[in-house]
Amino acid sequence: MAESSKNKNISTDNKDWYRLDNAALIYPSIQSDRITTMFRLSMTLKEKVDPKILQASLEEVIKWFPFYRVRLKKGFFWYYLEHNPALPRIERDVRYPMGRLHPNLGTRFLFRVRYWQSRIAVEFCHVLTDGTGGMTFLKALVYDYLKRKGKDPGDPGDIPVGELPEEAAEDAYNRFYKNPLPLPDKGNKAFHIKGKLLHPGAIMITTGIIPMDAIIKEAKSRNVSLTAFLVAVYIDALQEIQDSLVSQNPKKRPIALQVPVNMRSIYPSKTLRNFSLFVMPEIDPRLGKYSFEEILQIVKETLITETNEKAISKSLARNVGGQRNWIVRAIPLVFKKLLMPFLYTRMGENLCSGTLSNLGLIRLPEGMSKEVERIDFILGTNPINKTGCGVCGYRDKLVINFAGNTRDKSVERLFFTRLIKMGIPVKIEVNEEIKKEPLSLKYRRDN
Amino acid sequence: MAYCVRCGVELQKGLKYCPLCNTEVILPNDEYIEEGIRPFSDRIPRNVRPRVNLTPSRAFVILATFIILVPLLITLIIDLTANRTITWSFYPITSLVLLWILIAYPSLLKGHTPFQVITMDILSIAVFLLSLDLYSGSFPQWSQYPALALLLLWVYIAGPMLFSWKRIYLVIALWFLGTAGFLLAIDLLTGGRNWFIQLALPIIAVLTFVGITGAVMRSLFKSKPLLAAGITMIIVVMVLISIDAIVNLYVAKPSLTWSPILAAVIVPAAVFLFIVNGNNDLKAYLIKKFHL
DSSP states (O other): OHHHHHOTTSOTTSOSEEEOOTTGGGHHHHOOSSOOOEEEEEEEESSOOOHHHHHHHHHHHHHHOTTTSEEEEEOSSSEEEEEOOSOOOEEEOOSSOSOOOOGGGSSSOSEEEEEETTEEEEEEETTTOOHHHHHHHHHHHHHHHHHHTTOOOOOOTTSOOSOOOGGGGOOHHHHTOOSOOOOOOOOOOOOOOOOOBOSTTOOEEEEEEEEHHHHHHHHHHTTOOHHHHHHHHHHHHHHHHHHHHOOSGGGOOOEEEEEEEEGGGTSOOOOSSOOEEEEOOEEOGGGOOOOHHHHHHHHHHHHHHHSSHHHHHHHHHHHHHHHHOHHHHHSOHHHHHHHHHHHHHHHTGGGOSEEEEEEEEEOOOHHHHHHEEEEEEEEOOOTTTOEEEEEEEETTEEEEEEEESBSOOHHHHHHHHHHHHTTOOOEEEESSOOOOOOHHHHHHHHO | OEEOTTTOOEEOTTOSBOTTTOOBOOOTTOSSOOOOOOSSOOOOOOOOOOOOOOOOOHHHHHHHHHHHHHHHHHHHHHHHHHHSSOSTTHHHHHHHHHHHHHHHHHHHSTTOOHHHHHHHHHHHHHHHHHHHHHHTSSSSSSTHHHHHHHHHHHHHHHHHHHHTGGGHHHHHHHHHHHHHHHHHHHHHHTTOOSHIIIIIHHHHHHHHHHHHHHHHHHHHSTTOHHHHHHHHHHHHHHHHHHHHHHHHHHHSSSOOSSHHHHHHHHHHHHHHHHHHHHOHHHHHHHHHHHOO
């Protein structure tokens, strides 16, 4: 309070602190060098980025998003977000993005803006927001940047160009929570890819760039949505990996994918903080090998039956109900912190074999879309699932980013070669080339 | 445009192996492999652990003040109603005041340095101990010893903080003066048996000399580890002999008891190191025979 009232640049009308929203509650306690709880969104422009203009844009745009201009603080019972009087600084991009932000220290922002050549990237800690909120921020930033560069980005449409209404900062989970509902199924421990983890912080990104019309045509010919199609391909790839590792059916584990659902499309909320939940299409290979068509059918039906207000309100009730429980509330944060990692593995990561998050087709104003070449969405990794898949479409391209923390790229290989076999062309890019060991070196060591 | 012959995917320019299946990329018609625009920067930032700020906020100090005030008032009132004067409550009250100083001082001081905070903390603990001793009867009974020890601790911490490790000679000199002063004070307080001049001072002087030599050697022999190790061993022997001699001189008569045995072990080893340092053939032979 004292700090903000001293500094005349900061509007005292802005809310000074925020409760963590329901989804964010768990992240501060579980984040580590391996579980960074970050995700990344980037726009590749046609021209090289001017860092000075980008910094000026960031300083302007962050004023419209007071709920992102925060640092994480410890209360006695819960963490909370407090207004950060400092201004965020842009950074040069790195080879291994989405490094840990140390939000626990309470001095840092919970996001960073990075630039490299013609790319502007924002990396958000999940405590702040989900993919939709992050994308809105990135759009606003790039829109302002282009304007400052003297371009004509066109009519902003839904892109914020000034102070946002109070509603943008609401905890929508709490608003749409209904009194006790039956709890969702507990779920079974799912199959996880094995593999030696890279050193903490290192991350292998494999990007597949696919012509939009080709993949849409394929999904349409099978009468499913694009998300369902991609999820089915992913599950099929994981099934092949499990089949190669475990020969006996009874010893196999279910293969389930976490597919985030944007709750803003179900509930009428305009929040730019977290507001998404998961559905989990699942196959059980103990019952035998599934054909691709069978998987497609299961995924399609799960996505339809689970992605509606009634079905999703069960998970909402469980999550928010837990947070509202008086006993849970009265436990001091010190003890809550000890329990959270256990809950996270037990109720989250253990139950799924991977995550596929589809941001959908990103639409930009006409003037802006002339300047933006490509949009990427990358998910952070965690040591249990090892690989995450972020999908987003823009103009005529679909960009699929796999981020993994092992050297093994079987999932990526099986996923993309399946698409190739269906006649969908794929272009591959990586952040680091895994070099084969030169023969000469091997020979020397053996002798 | 390159394609992986095994996966069928198109590959980013400049890749030598397919990232998915590790198959070598073959471009028979291309004269040279064009270095394409890499999708990611090659920068790997140094992993710097951010500093933790331990200073509590002013708001926390106000909260702590009131939390501390409540037990303080309770003890005071109970003691006053029962005894009409302060008796036992002196101890909890002074403890609580000390606690308050330790918590509040850093945040009340504008632009404080860690040095100021440590000085204030050590000083207040020393004053606290002296006050306890003073209150419990004949002063000074015991508190002078921990108070002096705290002072010495402060000297040890303050040396590097005031002069920084770059001026290590000043730090060593300050440590010497501090230790000597502490031991002299203990000697005088315990009845002046004069062990300081005969025993403590020579030993501290020897140790200070070793410290200075070590600092000099560190800068001189960085590239010659064998020579440095040999000289260190000789210095250790000299220190052991002088400590042996000083102790014997104080106890009885000038003689050496245990140090020659240690010298017999260390000196030949040091001489061997000197020889190895000067003889390249021997060095190579030893590396060959004993490499790990």
